[in-house]
Structure formats: structure tokens, C-alpha cells
Amino acid sequence: MIKVTIDGRDIEVKEETTILNAARELGIKIPTLCYSEFLEPYAVCRICLCEVVRGKRSRLVTACNYPLRDASVSILTNSARVRNLRKLNLELLLAQAPAAKIVQDLAAEYGVTKTRFPIKNPDEKCILCGLCVQVCENLVGAGAIGFSSRGSKREVSTPWGVEPETCILCGACAHFCPTGHIVMTEEADERILHSELTLGPNAAISIPFRQAIPNVPRIDVEHCIHFKTGGCELCSKVCPKDCIDYQMKDEIEDIDVGAIVVATGFQDFDPTPLKQYGYGKYANVLSSIEFEQMNNAASPTGGAIVLENGEEPRSVAILHCIGSRDENNHKYCSRVCCMYALKFAHLIKEKTTAEVYQLYIDMRAFGKGYEEFYHRLLEEGVNVIRGKGAEIAPIGGKFGEEGLLVRCEDTLISKFREIPVDMVVLCTALEARDDSADLARKLNISKGADGWFIEAHPKLAPVSTTTDGVFLAGVCQGPKDIPDAVAQGTAAAGQAMKLMTVGELFLDAAYAAITDEICSGCRICNGLCPYNAISFLEDKKVSEVNAAMCKACGTCAAACPSGAITARHFTDDQIYAQIEAIFA
Amino acid sequence: MDFEPKILGLLCNWCSYTGADLAGTARMKYPPNVYTVRVMCSGRVDPGFILDAMRAGADGVLVCGCHPGDCHYVEGNYKCLRRIPLTKKLLEGFGIDPRRLRLEWVSASEGGRFKEVVTEFTEQIRALGPLKLNDWAFAEQPLEVHEAA
Numbered sequence A: 001m002i003k004v005t006i007d008g009r010d011i012e013v014k015e016e017t018t019i020l021n022a023a024r025e026l027g028i029k030i031p032t033l034c035y036s037e038f039l040e041p042y043a044v045c046r047i048c049l050c051e052v053v054r055g056k057r058s059r060l061v062t063a064c065n066y067p068l069r070d071a072s073v074s075i076l077t078n079s080a081r082v083r084n085l086r087k088l089n090l091e092l093l094l095a096q097a098p099a100a101k102i103v104q105d106l107a108a109e110y111g112v113t114k115t116r117f118p119i120k121n122p123d124e125k126c127i128l129c130g131l132c133v134q135v136c137e138n139l140v141g142a143g144a145i146g147f148s149s150r151g152s153k154r155e156v157s158t159p160w161g162v163e164p165e166t167c168i169l170c171g172a173c174a175h176f177c178p179t180g181h182i183v184m185t186e187e188a189d190e191r192i193l194h195s196e197l198t199l200g201p202n203a204a205i206s207i208p209f210r211q212a213i214p215n216v217p218r219i220d221v222e223h224c225i226h227f228k229t230g231g232c233e234l235c236s237k238v239c240p241k242d243c244i245d246y247q248m249k250d251e252i253e254d255i256d257v258g259a260i261v262v263a264t265g266f267q268d269f270d271p272t273p274l275k276q277y278g279y280g281k282y283a284n285v286l287s288s289i290e291f292e293q294m295n296n297a298a299s300p301t302g303g304a305i306v307l308e309n310g311e312e313p314r315s316v317a318i319l320h321c322i323g324s325r326d327e328n329n330h331k332y333c334s335r336v337c338c339m340y341a342l343k344f345a346h347l348i349k350e351k352t353t354a355e356v357y358q359l360y361i362d363m364r365a366f367g368k369g370y371e372e373f374y375h376r377l378l379e380e381g382v383n384v385i386r387g388k389g390a391e392i393a394p395i396g397g398k399f400g401e402e403g404l405l406v407r408c409e410d411t412l413i414s415k416f417r418e419i420p421v422d423m424v425v426l427c428t429a430l431e432a433r434d435d436s437a438d439l440a441r442k443l444n445i446s447k448g449a450d451g452w453f454i455e456a457h458p459k460l461a462p463v464s465t466t467t468d469g470v471f472l473a474g475v476c477q478g479p480k481d482i483p484d485a486v487a488q489g490t491a492a493a494g495q496a497m498k499l500m501t502v503g504e505l506f507l508d509a510a511y512a513a514i515t516d517e518i519c520s521g522c523r524i525c526n527g528l529c530p531y532n533a534i535s536f537l538e539d540k541k542v543s544e545v546n547a548a549m550c551k552a553c554g555t556c557a558a559a560c561p562s563g564a565i566t567a568r569h570f571t572d573d574q575i576y577a578q579i580e581a582i583f584a
Numbered sequence B: 001m002d003f004e005p006k007i008l009g010l011l012c013n014w015c016s017y018t019g020a021d022l023a024g025t026a027r028m029k030y031p032p033n034v035y036t037v038r039v040m041c042s043g044r045v046d047p048g049f050i051l052d053a054m055r056a057g058a059d060g061v062l063v064c065g066c067h068p069g070d071c072h073y074v075e076g077n078y079k080c081l082r083r084i085p086l087t088k089k090l091l092e093g094f095g096i097d098p099r100r101l102r103l104e105w106v107s108a109s110e111g112g113r114f115k116e117v118v119t120e121f122t123e124q125i126r127a128l129g130p131l132k133l134n135d136w137a138f139a140e141q142p143l144e145v146h147e148a149a
């Protein structure tokens, strides 16, 4: 450790610490442009110049890369000499990159407003600091950009100025560029749709969502630079606990369980095919889940309700039953939309001064306290219109940027209405997940015509299925709100616990049994049982059913040529007797 | 007198029996000609049940199971699927029109489909007329075997 003085203040630092880092430890600010803590200092912008005073002699050095080696020096970061030189440098930088905001601001801070040096290009933003080149080369490992030419023609470009194959479009150069000279652009469509305002992670390493278990970040291998080029590893450089492991692999584990609670929920109905609502076309037509996400405090808008252009809407229409109670889509009522639509209205009233229009078929405020909430909303001045939104048209501009016209029939006054609004929220149906048929098959449970899983009995076994040990909870069984989903989940967990705590298995009285005396030992039944419940006893030369494994389908009984198998409770005798009784 | 067919319906507990129940609770109207017997799975259907029903006086037999891939016991319906054509061959051998036996897949949620299947099959059997067994088929008493003199 060595002791140095910076601007008259003493500090003890490790040898080889740079002046910049030592000053930062003291909270002394030294301006930098070409410095990044993640890269070797390149020291070309020379804005970080400082005076190193040793006895009577003083030298000017760049703070970002000057290592402190002996204790007898004192450093001046803001002396008159330093300031004068910074001013000169800023004039040079202003000549090189007159359009760079960061340079202009810094110059203004130092009282420099114009440059005495010739300006080559008034729109230039690049200060030739080389951060981008270094990032691409040393951090990302792509080497897609570099300096070309020399002297006054020197510039950053791709080799021969063409789009380089080695560029992986990671955007790291743009991220590091201090002046905003490098920008990432999308060539095709420059509009930002609300659908892009997801709560999802925006970085290649992130905690998937706030309540994730375990609550730790994970690397998105598809977007991580390290997995593309072998470079970067920035995250491991900043992690103080050395937790980052690039060798980790996805693992698929088989877990033995005795009970399964299916709580796979729903998916949102996609309103794009309903062209009359212009979802995906008009920027300010949102699906309910997008609106819900925008309202979340963790959303990119910080929970603010804004239009595509960032302004607050003056009026919002909320259209109920999009895809629900609709002969052409889902005939059922999605059950939660009326109430969340009212919640939306409340949020809009709370956060903005906008008018709110609710367009509904029937207001289904069915739950505890819900009707009261509806009345409260009416008192808050929400406009409710009984009639389904029929169509949305742009008022001006192709994408409805200047407003949207909601057309509907107000059935209470038998009038056709056109309501101009800034934003439309579509309350899209809850629908069964695309992969639910697959899951039903895997778990051997049934799906109804509407796609939801079927409970064993609507009143007597509401969370059970026809497969022992498989239970249902939440929307996967049918649309319901959170209180109902939680109640059902608790019940399902209870049913699963019941199975586990009893410690004994109760068997159905219906199972197959083989009569030794009649069995000829043909073994036809052995291969038929889907549960491998039948085995052949070599010593007795007969087959035997393991009653604990038998599920009583009776397939074996139907096949046994000797009639040796009794399907208990569905015996041949019982069935023949029924037939006899019917037709006799 | 109008001919009212008598049909035996062998319904799987998990799908078609529930489907039939649904048709009932939904108050759907369909011909009352099908008399149902519940089995745990279409795989339980012993061809003997079918033959016995026809002997006892059924004009047709309708077997219903879960859709392929949906059998509660994984593959009982596939076993049934293989037995039915063989049983039809057997019926032909007895001189019985194989159209009097039908296998259909009806799931627990398909009350409407159950109604359609029953209506359609009843009409088919009505068109085929009453099942008249040849003297030798299913005779109550074994036929006397005349020994060559």
C-alpha cells in the first residue's frame, strides 16, 4: 500500500492503482470519455489529464492509465494548468465531433463554446475514442469494426465499409459509445408497439421474473455474447462472489411423485384475426395483458399509462368480451374480464385525467364485494355503455396515431355511437393453452369441448380427475379469478396431502382376479394389461393379477379364452344378466 | 305395426357413459331405443356380450369408447378396435348383417355427438328391419344331429 495526496486529501491505495480509481475512491470526479472500467485504458481522449507533482517538478499525465507507484507524489485534478489543457482538448474534440452532446456539455462546463480549429463535418459525433473497437475486439471477441485510414481521415468503420459477417448484432459497441455515434436501428418498421413493453428481461443475464424461484439470474444462452464468440464475460467480471458459471448446462430431471396438481392456467386469446379491432395495426390498441403489464410498477413505463408517443391518453375505451361469448370464437364467458376491466378503469381514473368508456354485453359483477366495486366505479364517473364494441377506425394517420374511433350500438338507448378515444384496451378471452391436449394425454385426464380440463364431478369431486392422484387447480379447469383459483389450489393441495399422509393406499373394490383352477396358462392376458398387473407363475403354470396394480379395465377378462378372469363388479355373469333383463 | 328397434349400448364408464349422461342432463332428445350397459372400458367388451345380446333379442349393438389416444386405461379401446371387425366377420358367418354392430368414439364432453350417433344408428337398424335369426343360429336347444342311417 502507498499513501498519496489528491487535491490535498490523503489516501492509501494499492500500488499500481490508477489516479482515476484512487480519485474515485475519494469521490473526486475526473472527467473521462474513452475510459471503461471493463477495458484496458486506451487513453486517447486526454480529457482526464491531471498534474502529478513531485517536489518542485510537475508532469501532466492521463489519470485513467497512470499507475501510482511511489508515495512522494501529490496529484492535482483540477488545477489551472489542468483546466486550461482540458479546455484546449475540448476545443479539439469540438472540432472533431461538433454534434456530440456529451462533448458539448463538457465544453460548456468548462466555459468553452466554440472551437478555433477547423470543423470538418458539423454532424460528426465520433470522437475516435476507440471504445467501440476495443469492446468489439477484446470484450465481445467479434472484431467486426476497426479504425480505417489515418490522420484527419481516421474513422471507425467495418472492414471495407461493408456489413461484416463477423458482427453478431450484440449492440455492445452502441452501448459503450460515449457520444451516441453508434446506434442500433431496425430497418423495417420503426414504430414501437405496446406489445414490446413486456416485463420480460431485457438483458442476456437476468432474473426471469420478480417472483422467480429460485430468485437468481440466469443466462439466456441464445442472446449471451459469450456463447456466440467466447468473449465478453462481463457478468463474471462484475460478480463479487464468483457465481457465474458458463459451463452449467440445462438438466432434465425425472422426479418420482405420488400426486400431481395440474395448475397450468390459460393463454390469452390472440385478437389479431379480428381485423375490425385493428390489434397489431393501430399502435394504441392494446390487449388486456399488455395494459396490465404497462400498469405494473416494474414495467418500462414505471406503471404510467401512456400512449405510443409517450403522452398521457385523454380518453380510453375498454372493450369487454373480445373472443368470449362469441359464436365464432369462444362461446363461454371468461368470467374475469368484467371485473379487471373495472379495475383498469379505476387505475386510469387514479393515474390520469382521462375519460373512460366501458363497452360491455352484460356487467358480470358476480363475486363478493364486486357489485359494490362496480357502483363505486360508477360514482368515479366511468362511462358504461351496454353494447359490444363493433369496430375501431383510425381518426387520422394510417396507424391511428391521432386518435381512434370506437363504433358500437348503445343498446340501452338504441343508438349507434361513435366515440373518439386515444387508447383502446381489448379484454381478450382466457383460453385453454395450445399444449393442453398434449398434457391431458400425458396425465390421462380429459378435456371438455371448450378445452378446459374436466373435473371428476362438478360438485362431489371438483378438484379431482378421473385419474387417481391427479388434481386440478385454477384456470386450467375453467376461467376463474385469483380468489377462486387460490381456493381451488388449496383444496387440490389438501387432496394431494391426504393421499400422502394416510400412508396406506385404498383400492377400488373393482379389480380382476384369476381363478387358478380354470386358467390354462395360455398367457394371452399377460401382454394385454396396460399396467403390467398380470404375471405368470412359473411354478403353478397359471397367471396371477396383482390387485394393487390392476385398474379394472377388464380388457383381460374380455380376452381370456378359458373364462378364468373375473372382472369384479363387472363380471360376465353380471353383464349377461343385464342383457337378459333388457331383451327378455 | 311400426318396428321399434331394440339396441344394446355397451358404453365405457369414462367417456361415452358420461357423454350419454351429459346428453341426458342437457335434456337432449334422442330415440329411446338404446339400452345401455356400463363397462369400465371398451376393452372389457367381450364379443360374447354382443352375440348374447343378439341371441336374446337385440336388433343391433352399439359399442362406444374413448377416442383413440384418450382411453382411461391407455389402450383398451385399441383392443376393442381390433375385436370388433373380427366379431363382424363372426356375425356374417351366422348370416347376420355386420351393419348391426357399430363401434363409435364418444368422449365425456360429447353429449351432442352421443345423441347424433344414437339417432343415426337407430335409423340404420330401423331400415335393416328386425333381426331374424336363422333356425340354426343361437338355437335355444342344440339342433338334433341326424346320424346317417
Ligand SMILES: Cc1cc2nc3c(=O)[nH]c(=O)nc-3n(C[C@H](O)[C@H](O)[C@H](O)COP(=O)(O)OP(=O)(O)OC[C@H]3O[C@@H](n4cnc5c(N)ncnc54)[C@H](O)[C@@H]3O)c2cc1C
Residues within 6 Å of the ligand: A263, A264, A265, A266, A288, A289, A292, A336, A340, A343, A433, A439, A473, A474, A475, A476, A480, A481, A482, A483, A485
Ligand atoms: C389482463 C388480466 C387481468 C386480470 N386481473 C385480475 C385481477 O385483478 N384479479 C383477479 O382475481 N384475477 C385477475 N385475472 C385473472 C387471473 O389472471 C387468473 O385468475 C389467474 O392467473 C389464474 O391463475 P392460475 O394459476 O390458474 O393460472 P396462470 O396464472 O395462467 O398460471 C399458470 C402457470 O403455469 C405455467 N405452465 C403452463 N403449462 C405448464 C407446464 N406444462 N409445466 C409447467 N408449468 C406450466 C404457466 O407458465 C403459468 O406460469 C386477470 C386476468 C387477465 C388476463
Ligand code: SF4
Residues within 6 Å of the ligand: A514, A518, A519, A520, A521, A522, A523, A524, A525, A526, A542, A543, A559, A560, A561, A562, A563, A564, A565
Ligand atoms: S388368458 Fe386366461 S387362461 Fe390364459 S393365462 Fe390369462 S387367465 Fe390364464
Ligand code: SF4
Residues within 6 Å of the ligand: A511, A512, A528, A529, A530, A531, A532, A533, A534, A545, A549, A550, A551, A552, A553, A554, A555, A556, A557, A567
Ligand atoms: S383388468 Fe385391466 S388392469 Fe386389471 S389386470 Fe386385467 S388388463 Fe390389467
Ligand code: FES
Residues within 6 Å of the ligand: A031, A032, A033, A034, A035, A042, A043, A044, A045, A046, A047, A048, A049, A062, A063, A064, A065
Ligand atoms: S479517459 Fe483517460 S484518456 Fe480518455
Ligand code: FES
Residues within 6 Å of the ligand: B012, B013, B014, B015, B040, B041, B042, B043, B064, B065, B066, B071, B072, B073, B074, B075, B076, B077
Ligand atoms: S376407458 Fe374408455 S375406451 Fe378405455
